Amino acid sequence: MDDFTSLFSEFDVLGAFWTNIQLTFFAAIFALVVGTVLAVMRISPVPSLRWAGSTYVTLIRNTPLTVIIVFCVLGLWGQLGITLSSDFQRNFFWLSVLGLTVYHAAFVCEALRSGVNTVPVGQAEAARAIGLDFAASARLIILPQAFRGAVAPLGNVLIALTKNSTVAAAGSVAETSGLLRTMIENRPDLILAIFFIFAFGFVLIVVPIGLATTSLSRRLAVAR
Amino acid sequence: MSGSVLFDAPGPRARRRMVWINIAATVVVAGIAVYALVLLDRKGQLDGDLWQPLFTANAWENYFLPGLRQTLVAAGLSIVTSGLFGIVFGLGRLSASRTVRVVSGGVVEFFRAVPVLIMMVFFYMAIPQLDLVSPKDLPLVAVVLGLTLYNGSVFAELVRSGVHNLPRGQREAALAIGLRRPQSLRLVEVPQAVIAMLPAIASQLVVILKDTALGAIITYPELLAAARRFGSGNGNILQALLVAAVVFIVINWLLTRLAEALAGRVGRRTAGKARAEAPSMAVTAGVED
Numbered sequence: 001m002d003d004f005t006s007l008f009s010e011f012d013v014l015g016a017f018w019t020n021i022q023l024t025f026f027a028a029i030f031a032l033v034v035g036t037v038l039a040v041m042r043i044s045p046v047p048s049l050r051w052a053g054s055t056y057v058t059l060i061r062n063t064p065l066t067v068i069i070v071f072c073v074l075g076l077w078g079q080l081g082i083t084l085s086s087d088f089q090r091n092f093f094w095l096s097v098l099g100l101t102v103y104h105a106a107f108v109c110e111a112l113r114s115g116v117n118t119v120p121v122g123q124a125e126a127a128r129a130i131g132l133d134f135a136a137s138a139r140l141i142i143l144p145q146a147f148r149g150a151v152a153p154l155g156n157v158l159i160a161l162t163k164n165s166t167v168a169a170a171g172s173v174a175e176t177s178g179l180l181r182t183m184i185e186n187r188p189d190l191i192l193a194i195f196f197i198f199a200f201g202f203v204l205i206v207v208p209i210g211l212a213t214t215s216l217s218r219r220l221a222v223a224r
Numbered sequence: 225m226s227g228s229v230l231f232d233a234p235g236p237r238a239r240r241r242m243v244w245i246n247i248a249a250t251v252v253v254a255g256i257a258v259y260a261l262v263l264l265d266r267k268g269q270l271d272g273d274l275w276q277p278l279f280t281a282n283a284w285e286n287y288f289l290p291g292l293r294q295t296l297v298a299a300g301l302s303i304v305t306s307g308l309f310g311i312v313f314g315l316g317r318l319s320a321s322r323t324v325r326v327v328s329g330g331v332v333e334f335f336r337a338v339p340v341l342i343m344m345v346f347f348y349m350a351i352p353q354l355d356l357v358s359p360k361d362l363p364l365v366a367v368v369l370g371l372t373l374y375n376g377s378v379f380a381e382l383v384r385s386g387v388h389n390l391p392r393g394q395r396e397a398a399l400a401i402g403l404r405r406p407q408s409l410r411l412v413e414v415p416q417a418v419i420a421m422l423p424a425i426a427s428q429l430v431v432i433l434k435d436t437a438l439g440a441i442i443t444y445p446e447l448l449a450a451a452r453r454f455g456s457g458n459g460n461i462l463q464a465l466l467v468a469a470v471v472f473i474v475i476n477w478l479l480t481r482l483a484e485a486l487a488g489r490v491g492r493r494t495a496g497k498a499r500a501e502a503p504s505m506a507v508t509a510g511v512e513d
Binding site for chain 1: 334339441
């Protein structure tokens with residue numbers, strides 16, 4: 001037991017989890033914004049915007065997240081010299097946030113589109129019938145209901161994003177999967193305890209998100 | 225997705241306006257692309273010297289094709305082992321014994337919540353202590369184990385929700401002709417559930433293939449790792465990564481099309497409801513239905 005508690009004093013376990021939470025937090029906000037724009041583009045009457053939106057989603061959805069994050073760090077920073085922060089370590093953090101955002105925006109877009117599909121056609125027809133144009137019917141009728149219908153899939157995206165924040169290890173960010181490795185190297189005798197600290201850490205973060213979004217999606221569901 | 229109910233069939237004025245909006249949007253989208261190309265050119269990234277090595281025999285014979293082979297090996301092994309894991313624990317969750325149900329449920333929920341990379345790193349560090357696997361095979365074994373535990377759990381959920389979505393008459397009929405519960409499950413319900421879930425399973429293959437790229441982090445020499453090695457050797461990392469991305473996109477896009485085609489066909493083969501899901505993220509937790 002002393003060994004176990006010494007793990008926490010010897011290594012900054014909570015700090016590593018805090019990094020993952022920060023990565024998740026910023027990427028979630030940016031991905032929600034970008035994903036919403038993409039979803040509006042994909043249901044809009046303008047063919048070129050629809051095409052651009054669906055091309056983005058098809059390309060990004062089929063690319064491994066690891067490739068995108070490696071691209072952000074080795075390509076954007078290493079080759080093109082793009083820096084997002086003057087602090088050396090912080091720069092990797094923001095480049096990883098960028099990679100996570102680019103990747104998950106495609107899935108936010110898909111989640112919102114599945115939300116749009118839960119809105120009955122009659123709603124759109126009624127919106128058109130009372131004279132609303134596309135922008136007004138999207139803003140006032142379709143999207144508010146689509147967001148409520150998309151809470152569960154959006155929750156799944158958030159859970160995926162939480163777990164995928166570990167891939168920032170490929171972008172040289174000091175987070176949990178990197179610390180897991182360091183800790184096992186230093187304390188190979190406690191290998192199982194170390195694994196379960198990290199595994200249960202993620203269970204503790206992920207399960208409440210799942211429960212919260214499930215109950216929220218029930219409460220917000222539009223009764224039909 | 226037609227989206228056509230969201231806006232009227234355009235009249236002459238709306239159509240003219242639409243043409244202008246369309247042109248403006250095209251200009252903006254194309255403008256962004258051109259601007260990116262100009263920036264790349266200014267950095268010298270469009271030089272032929274950086275692109276030409278990608279089309280040599282050396283690049284493909286020594287880097288990209290061996291990398292792709294390792295990617296496919298890891299994905300292929302993981303698909304087989306995840307399938308077995310999924311069937312075993314899917315049946316476990318449907319078992320008549322409460323203990324088996326609870327244990328299987330716990331295992332499935334646990335492995336769906338833990339990031340795949342955490343599991344891969346753990347196995348990569350833990351297996352040498354057991355001295356069971358030669359160091360040469362270590363990264364592959366770690367990749368396959370990590371992918372199996374996560375994707376096997378997803379498959380187990382697919383089996384379970386597939387059986388739940390079957391019409392009740394299927395089981396009633398099986399019991400009526402004298403089969404026992406386990407026999408009904410094994411001979412009637414699960415085979416139909418798996419057929420109904422084929423499109424979703426095909427979509428999950430995209431996830432497995434994408435996640436093999438995590439192997440690069442634990443020194444497995446798959447496609448991404450090969451592209452990195454080639455790119456840093458030739459000073460064209462941007463271009464090499466682009467090749468890896470294109471290869472992944474093409475294979476995954478074909479798998480997605482397969483999933484869609486399957487969804488159209490299997491509907492007639494089973495009493496269950498077939499559904500194709502969009503290829504999901506590396507991870508999807510939470511009950512799907």
